[in-house]
Each structure stands twice: as C-alpha cells, then as structure tokens.
Amino acid sequence: MNAGLGLVLLHLLVALAMPIVMVGLVNRTKSLWAGRKGPPLLQSGWDLLRLVRKRPVYSAVSTPLFRAGAYVVLAGSWLAAMIAPILGSFAPLQFSHDFILFAYTLGLARIFLMLSAMDVGSSFEGMGAAREASFTAFVEPALFLLIGAAGMATGHSSFAALIGELHHADSFRWLAAPAAAVLFILLQAEASRVPVDDPLTHLELTMVHEVMILDHSGPELAAMQYAGALKMTIYAGLIAALLNPFDPARAPLYATLASLALMAAVAAAVGCVESLTARLRMRLVPRYLMLASAVAALCLAAAGSVVGGL
C-alpha cells in the first residue's frame, strides 16, 4: 500500500512539475537551433506565477461561462493527467476502459476552451474555435484505433496496462515506432505545436490555440497556459510509458528516471521539429492529422494479423 501511495505521489509530482520543465526544454531546444542561449529552464513557471498575481481584465461581452471555462479546462486536464500513465504501466486512477474517460475529459476541457473563446464575440477567436473543433474531429479516431491495437496486442483494458504493458506483447517490435509516431502527432495537435499550430505566431489569422485565449488575462490565462503545457506533458508521458522498459511497481526509481529521460527526449524532438519545419498551411493540417488515424489503423491491422496468426 505504501509503495502504491508513493507511486501516486511520484506521479502527481511529475505531472505537476513536468509541464513547466517541458516548455522550458522545448524553448531551450529552439534557442539552441537558433544559436541563442535561451530562457532559463523554469522560465514558464515564473511567467505563470506573474500571471496569477495579476488582476484580470474581462471583455465587456463575456459571461460567467468565460471565467468558469478556464477552470474547467484546468481541472479536466488534471483529471486526464491522473488517468494517463506517464511513469510506465501505472496511473493513480486505473479501471477498465478508463481511456474513454481520458479522451472525453480532454473533450470536456476542449469544448469549454472553445466556448470561452466564443464568449467574447470576436471573429478571431471564433475562427480559432472552429479550427480547433474541426482538427479535433480528424484526430480523435487515432487514439481509439491505437488503443484498439494495443488492446488486441496485450488483452488488457485499462489505459495504463494498454500503453505500459505493450512492450511485453509479441507485436511490440511492429507497433512501437508507428504507435509512438501516432502519439507524437496527437501531441502536436492537442498541445498546438508546429506543424499543426504555431504558438509563437503573432498574427491572429494564423493561430489556433493562442487565438482562443486572446482575451484571457491574469489567473485565467495562467490556467489556460498551464493546461496547454499539461496536455503536452500527458502525451509526452504516453510516449514515454510506451517505450519505458521498466515496471514502476517493481523498479519505481528506474521507471521514473527512464520516463523523465524519454519525456525530455520528446520535448527535444518537439523543439527540433519546431525549429526545422514551418507550420503547415491550414488546408493541409487535416491531412496531416488524418495521417495519424491512418497509421493507427495500420497498427490495428498489424496487431490483428499478429493475434489472428496471419
């Protein structure tokens, strides 16, 4: 029991702290490619603290939903982080078919993000919400197809076991690379990174996530930004759990270290992609996202044929 509690605390700690580190790592990587020194690793933490202390300014058009939205997004992302295995085959909330709750909690967070964007009645934020909504629809099947593949390969039904135990399955060598690729595309879509979205752009017409929070300020903006970073951490954690060879129940220290190293590697990869490629044209983004679904469908077919003995 004590070991279990320790793992839960470890999971919480990683989930709470890693978003700030992840953002720092991505920014550092980008700075290195650009030949700059870059901001301190924990800079985004200080930024969040500064925002929390500020007094917010609300749009005159906004309703109470605007304020509530930010906290639903934050709480929803936290709940998703409790279900997602990031240290290997372990999550604080673990039950059969918990991945459905994971996906739909993120969906709840997303719908409130979009609604608080629509609440201020700005054409730009409406545009961002519309893009977010349609991109999500293209990317949503990918996660379920991937989980279907993992379910075929492992025979488990909880998210932690599905992702964390996949390396015991026969078909792991076929599935590892495409599954990691699918999760990486999901990360780019959910955490609004290049090539789906560019967090650094300063033209409202080209933004997706950032344009939806244009009118947020103070603590609400901090909540939104933290939730965005948390989503990146969750997906990076999923990739880490997929590739993590250690079992956190038996070797918690090694599993955590391996997981942290893998997450840092994912952050570096995100930074590299961001430095080396430009954001896709809006018209092409759905195709890129459908690529994730297609690869996930291939994973499913591969897992099916390995299990079916073809």
Added chain:
Amino acid sequence: MSGLISAVLVLLLGALACLLPLRNGVRAGIGIASQVVATGLVWVTIAPVLFGGPPLVGELAWAYPVGTLRMRLDALGAFFLAWSLPMTLLGSVYGVGYLRAFWAAPRHLGARHLGTRQLGTRHSGVRHLGVHYALLNLTALSFVLVYTADHALVFLLGWEIAALAAWLVVIWDYTNQKVRFAGFNYLVSTHVGLIFLVAAFMILYTHSGSWELGTFGDWLRHNPGSERDLVFLLLVTSFGLKAAFFPFHSWLPRAHAAAPAHVSALMSGVIHKAGLYALVRFVWLIGTPDEWMGWFLIAFSACSAVVGALYTVGQRDLKRLLGYSSTENVGIAGIGFGVGCLGLTWGNPALAAIGFAGGLLHVLNHAFFKCQLFYAAGAVYQATHTVNIEKLGGLSRLMPWTALSFIVGGVAISALPPLNGFTSEFVIYSGLFSGAAMPASAKVALCVAGALLAFVGAVSALSITRAFGIVFLGSPRDADVAAPTEVSRWMLLPMGLHGLAVVVLGVVPVLGLMLVEGPTEIALALLPGPKAPVLAGIGQTLSRIGMISGALAATVALMLWLRSRRTRVRARHVTWGCGYGAPNARMQYTGSSFSTDFSARFRVVMVLLRRQKAPTGYFPDDAYLITDCVDAVERRLFSVIGHGDNSASDLSGRLREDDPRFAFAAALAAIVVIAGLVVLAGGPLR
C-alpha cells in the same frame, strides 16, 4: 394489467373532455390532469415488472377475425413506459407556456403571426387548442398500446395512432404551406414504413398462423434461412424509418423544424423511440440472430451516427440541427444493439448484456437531453421568433436559464462527462472494446466502429459549440430580432426537470443502469447456461466514474469560489479586435463560417448550396451571400422521383395505352410471370 387499461381509459376520457366547449386554459388543464393520473397508474403497474417481477398478461376477447387480444407487459415495455408517459406530460406542460399566446387567438392563426398585431385582435371564433391536448393524450395512449402489445394488430393499431397523432400535432401551424408540406412528408414516410411492417407481419402470419408476437417468435427462432433474413430486413427498414436512421431520415429535419417545440421534443425524444423498442423486441424474438444481422445493425447504425453528426454541422436552423442529431443518436444506440446481437449470436452473455444495456441506456439518456435541447430551442423561438442561428447572438445574458439548459443538454449530447450522455456511450464503448473472445477480424471491426464513434463524438462537440456559441454567446447579430426576455415558468419547469435528470443520471449512473437491468435480463434469459451478474462489473466502473465526475465538478466549483473571493473588483474592456477600432456585431464569426472548413471536406454527404450577389461598382448597394446545407438524400430522392415521373409519362405517351391489343398482351404477360413465380416457389400449382 388493470392499471394500464384504466390508464388508457383515463387518457381517452381526458381526450374527449378536451374537445368540450370550454376555455382553452381549462382544456389544457384537463389534458394535463388526465396525463398525471395516467402516469401515476402506469408507474404503479410497471414498477414491480421493471424491478424483477414477472411479466403481466391481460386478455381481451374480441370478435372473429381478430380473436383474443393479448397484452403482455415485460421489463422491456415497462422500461419504455416508465419514461415515455411522464415525458409526454412534461411536454404538455411546456405546451401551456409555448401556446399560451394563442389561447385567445382567432382561428387559423399560426406561429408566424406571433409578435404581429393580428394576434391581439379579436375575431369571432377562438382557436381550438383542445384538439392539440387531445392528440397529446392519444400519443400517450399509443405508448401503452405499442409497449404492451402481444398481438400484431394491437401493435399496428398503437403504431398507427402514434403516427397519425404525431402528424396532426406536427401540422399545428397548418396555415403555413411549409408546415403542411413537412407534415405530409412525414405522413408519407411513416406509411411507407408501415407497408414494410405489414409485409413482415404478413410473412410471419402465413408461417405461424397466428397474430401473436410470441408465436411469431417461435417461428423466427426455429426457421433460420432466407425468409427470416427477409423479415429481418423488412423490419429493420420499417423501424429505421420510424426512428429516422440514415438513409431513411429525410422526413425528420423537416418535421422537427415545422412542429411546435414541445412536439419536436416529444417526437425526437419519445415517440420515435418506438422504432428502437420494436427493433429490440424483434431481435429478441429471433432469439439467436445470425451473425450478419449483428454486423448489419452495427454498420447501418454507425453509418447513421456518422452521417447524422455530419449533417448537424451545417445547419442554420437550430431545430433542424437538433433533428439531425436524433439520427446520430439512434445510430449510437443502434451500435449498442448490434453489439448485443453479436453477443446473442456468439452465446456471450457479457457482450449481450453490455450491448443491450448500453443501447437502452442511451435511448433513455437521449430522451432526457434531446427534449431539453428542443425545449431550450423552443424558448429561443418564443423569445425571438426565429431559430435561424445566423440572426441570433448573445442570448445568454438575457435568457440565462434557457442558456444554462442548452449548455447542459449540449454537453450531455456530446457525450462528455460528468453528464448522462457519457455514461451510456461509455457502456457502448466498453462493449466495442471488450476483451471478449472473438475472431481477430471481428475485434478489428469493432475497434473501427469505436473509432467512428469517437469521430461522431468530436463532430457533435463541434456542432454544439457552434450552435451554443453563435446563439447564446457573443453579442446580438441582428437588430431586427426582438430583444428577448426569459420565457415563462411553464416552459422553464420541464427544462429544469430534464436538466436535473441529465445531471443526476450523469453523476449517479448506477440509477440508469438499474432501470435497464430488468430488460437486459430478458436478453440474458435467451442464452443457455448459468449467468454471472454481468452488469455488476460495469456498474462498479460506472459508479467510480460518477464519483470522479462529481469530484471534477466540485473541483471546478471550488476553484471558481476561491477565485471570486480573491478578486471582487473586475475590470472590463472591449474584446480584442486585432487593433481594429470600430468592430461591430456583424463581424463576429457566423455559423456558416464556423462550419465551412469542416464541411468542405465532406462534400459527398453535405451538399452546400451557395447563392450570392457580389457587390459591384464603386458604391455597391445590394450584396448578399447565402449558404445552405441541404440534405443529399432528400435531393437525390426528389430527383429520382422526378426522373421516374418523367420517364413514366414518356413511356405512357409512347405506348398508346388505349390500344386494347396492348392491354391484353400486358395482362397475359403479367399472368404468365405470376404463374411462373408461383411454380418456382413450389406453390399450389405443382
């Protein structure tokens, strides 16, 4: 059973009393009072059956060609009756608020006169609203008949009463030609469905020699083969037309947009659930369906869910949008039933229980949130006299309760936690991703269905965001639309009760599961061998999810409370307009701009019509752009009918029908063909 018969009598008496020459208010009161009594009687009768009691059987002797009329109430019928009648009652209550403006209105005044001066003027003769309430009573009565019928004729009688009553309440606003057309469209398609149903019943009657559903079941169970397959297809077509599965849905958006809001709510939420009831009933009569039937149901339903969801994205009319989402949701429930069917085929009790329980739970949940959404849409219509989302905006500040009701229903219909839509989809998903033993190819197919369901969920989140965001958030778009005020309590009460149920069933999902446990037992009884309590596992998971959802809601509330304690003074400023100094409300994102990127990728199903007049000259005065997402199926249907009509008249023009030689030759050919068919089928000629 006597409780049910007295409920039928009370409803009939109430309907008759509604027609008496009284004031309209009194008539409405009589209708509602009789429905209250009937609901009470029905609840008392069905409660023991629903929670594990034996089925009730009643017989009524009738004259020769019909024979004894048997009524049989089992847990499945009890489950549907448990919520159909009270929801009809709430709809009637809502109708009081919705139609109150017409209580003193002259005859032949319809909804489009609302807010005009004509409504206030007094003519001789007052609009008779008793008919409307009598028809609502008849609708409630038809539920009792359909859900308890054990005799095919009683079933058809109830089916037909429901169809006709629904048609008549749909054309409430009969002075409007569009409304009459929508009603006619509904009437035709429901009767096309009836033809299929009667055909299936005739086949079953010729084989079983009896009109009783039980005897139908005996024949269906023991005679697999092409004739049973045909019966199954006929039944699915008929019930698909009733429940508005794709591609049989084209009547539905028209009817829902034309009817008064409470009628749309009842049709979508309650009346057309009879199609799903009948589907489940006949699948259970088959007992062990062939494997293809389960797959067919899943494919058919998944297709409905996907196409229905896609259509919701492009609609400008709020009620049409909600109508299409009915097609989507019956599809979702149908996927559950398909999974249950496969469970019956493979003799897998866990899969059968999860599939049917999930489907039935979704039917119940859909009834709750869909009625709620239609009520909210009706409130919007009542307050602003339009449901065109492009003209609306910023309603949430003026109609906070309606807005709250819409967002609660919207989050539920997008199947998001912590509301009830999530619980039923969770059960269906857990059927699709179950670890049950089955061939690998079947597993892959079910996973693909699961992925499609995920796509449907994301698309319906898109369309709800669009509908709620455009209508209720932002600022008002059109100065011509009257500044709305919150609607009357008669309308808020049903919305509130439905909303409460949506929340309670979401946070305490075990309640919903308890209601579907009885019906699921019937499915399990079809399988041989001892059964472990299969629903217990999913019940535990669901109660855990309920707790997590509750904790999530509590966390959000706590954060908001802490937040509001910290800052009391709030600074306000205009919305950031990219530095533009003179923004106005027409610059907000519109409904069609919200959906255009997405719908452009699904041109196959979503036909976007574009009419525009570009501004010309240096001082353009008149320019417009209208986009319309029309129904591809309906367009195709009408064009095929048009072609058929043309080619038939071409043919008859060329053939000179009045020539007797031709008539004789044609008749002879027909006789030869019929005789040939009879001989080939091994009929009496041999």
